Amino acid sequence: MLHDTIRFSAPKLLAASALGLVLAAPLAQAADTLTLYGNIDIRQINLAFRDMGRIKNIRVHEGDPVKAGAVLGELDQARFQDTVHKAENAVAAQKEIVAKLLAGTRPQKIQQAREHVTAAKAGVQLAEITLKRIRSVERKGFVPPEKLDEAKAKYDQAVANLAAAEAGLNLALQGPQTQDIAAAKYKLASMEAELALAKRVQTDSRLIAPADGVVENRVLEPGDIASPQAPALILALNNPVWARAYLPEPALGKVREGMRAWIESDSFPGKRFPGWVGFISPTAQFTPQPVQTPSVRTTLSYRVRIYACNPDGKLRLGMPVTVQIPLNQTQPVPASQQRCAQ
Numbered sequence: 001m002l003h004d005t006i007r008f009s010a011p012k013l014l015a016a017s018a019l020g021l022v023l024a025a026p027l028a029q030a031a032d033t034l035t036l037y038g039n040i041d042i043r044q045i046n047l048a049f050r051d052m053g054r055i056k057n058i059r060v061h062e063g064d065p066v067k068a069g070a071v072l073g074e075l076d077q078a079r080f081q082d083t084v085h086k087a088e089n090a091v092a093a094q095k096e097i098v099a100k101l102l103a104g105t106r107p108q109k110i111q112q113a114r115e116h117v118t119a120a121k122a123g124v125q126l127a128e129i130t131l132k133r134i135r136s137v138e139r140k141g142f143v144p145p146e147k148l149d150e151a152k153a154k155y156d157q158a159v160a161n162l163a164a165a166e167a168g169l170n171l172a173l174q175g176p177q178t179q180d181i182a183a184a185k186y187k188l189a190s191m192e193a194e195l196a197l198a199k200r201v202q203t204d205s206r207l208i209a210p211a212d213g214v215v216e217n218r219v220l221e222p223g224d225i226a227s228p229q230a231p232a233l234i235l236a237l238n239n240p241v242w243a244r245a246y247l248p249e250p251a252l253g254k255v256r257e258g259m260r261a262w263i264e265s266d267s268f269p270g271k272r273f274p275g276w277v278g279f280i281s282p283t284a285q286f287t288p289q290p291v292q293t294p295s296v297r298t299t300l301s302y303r304v305r306i307y308a309c310n311p312d313g314k315l316r317l318g319m320p321v322t323v324q325i326p327l328n329q330t331q332p333v334p335a336s337q338q339r340c341a342q
Contacts, residue, residue: 034254036304036323038245040315044216046231049075050204055224058207058232062218065238065313066209072233073207075226080202087195094188101176101184113169120162127155213237214313236317241310242278243321246301249284254327256280261306262324268314277325279305 049055053075060072131151217234226232243263247255257280263273281303306323308315315321 032326032328034251034325034327036243036245036247036306036325038243038306038321038323040308040317040319040321041242041244041305042317043237043240044317045210045213045235045237047072047207047209047233047235048228048231049073049207049226050228051075051080051201052225052227053079053205055220055222055226055232057222058218058220060215060218060233062215064215066213066215066235068209068211070209071206072209072215075205077202077205080198080205084195084198084202087191087198091188091191091195094184094191098181098184098188101181104176110169113165113171116165117162117169120158120165123158124155124162127151127158131155207232209235211235211237212239238310238313240278241308241315243275243306243308243323245304245306245323246285247280247304249300249302252280252302255304255325259325259329261326263306263308263315264322264324265315265319267319271314272324273308273310273315275306275308275323277304278307279303 056074056076058073060066066072131148131154134148134151213235215233216236218232219234220226220230220232224232255277257277259277261275261277263275264271265273284300284302286300306325
């Protein structure tokens with residue numbers, strides 16, 4: 001926690017009272033303290049489902065605190081589950097094809113191919129004997145020339161059948177080609193990627209809290225059709241919380257990022273929330289009208305962000321606050337301390 005203390009001497013206070021000075025925003029400055037006025041800002045997240053579908057349930061209501069990673073709602077799961085099952089079955093089928101290719105040719109297939117070769121050889125022998133017989137009697141004029149031509153054709157066909165049977169046996173012995181195995185593996189990898197995507201889409205059908213926060217608005221209800229363009233919930237983040245104020249140009253050289261600060265609110269009299277200067281705008285602007293101050297509003301100023309420790313969630317969006325920045329600081333808040341335990 002931060003332990004800076006603001007001190008005012010009695011003479012200084014009396015002098016200020018005598019002169020009728022008013023501590024007014026955007027700048028009210030005692031000898032060692034700078035006072036700014038502003039409002040609390042909180043980051044908001046519009047939470048939408050990543051896919052279209054009918055909302056099955058929304059588990060939170062306005063004002064509910066949520067933790068990062070909590071499931072806030074989900075779409076109807078039937079369509080997503082069917083897609084996952086289809087992809088799982090496709091992967092299983094392709095795995096069987098790859099296993100079959102890797103196992104090579106079955107012994108029964110090889111034996112069958114050998115038998116085909118044996119039968120083809122017998123066919124060649126028979127065709128060759130028939131051709132020799134017809135050729136011998138054809139010379140003596142006992143058979144017409146057409147019979148010889150028919151015998152030659154049958155012999156040639158038997159030789160071709162033998163060549164085909166031997167080629168089939170060689171293929172059976174060699175097994176699947178390397179290219180066929182590689183192609184089957186690539187197809188399996190593609191199907192597994194489709195399965196992973198289907199599971200991711202199913203996971204994304206649930207609305208997950210990205211950070212700790214409070215549900216500010218419940219936009220959609222169960223039964224509504226969700227889409228990525230339509231927020232279902234609006235989440236106000238618990239951390240960071242900061243006061244948005246405006247620093248007058250004359251005080252610009254007195255404030256540095258990392259300086260300790262205190263934040264006060266009329267809602268909690270006597271309570272101060274510790275914080276630090278986290279951001280000073282590099283460009284000047286006119287102080288905006290919403291800043292309620294008794295001073296002239298057209299003074300050039302620089303937007304500043306004073307981060308606040310807000311463990312109990314008492315500082316709320318838009319709350320007007322007063323920021324006290326002690327100016328007698330010699331060292332900024334270390335980076336390791338520029339955070340608050342929630």
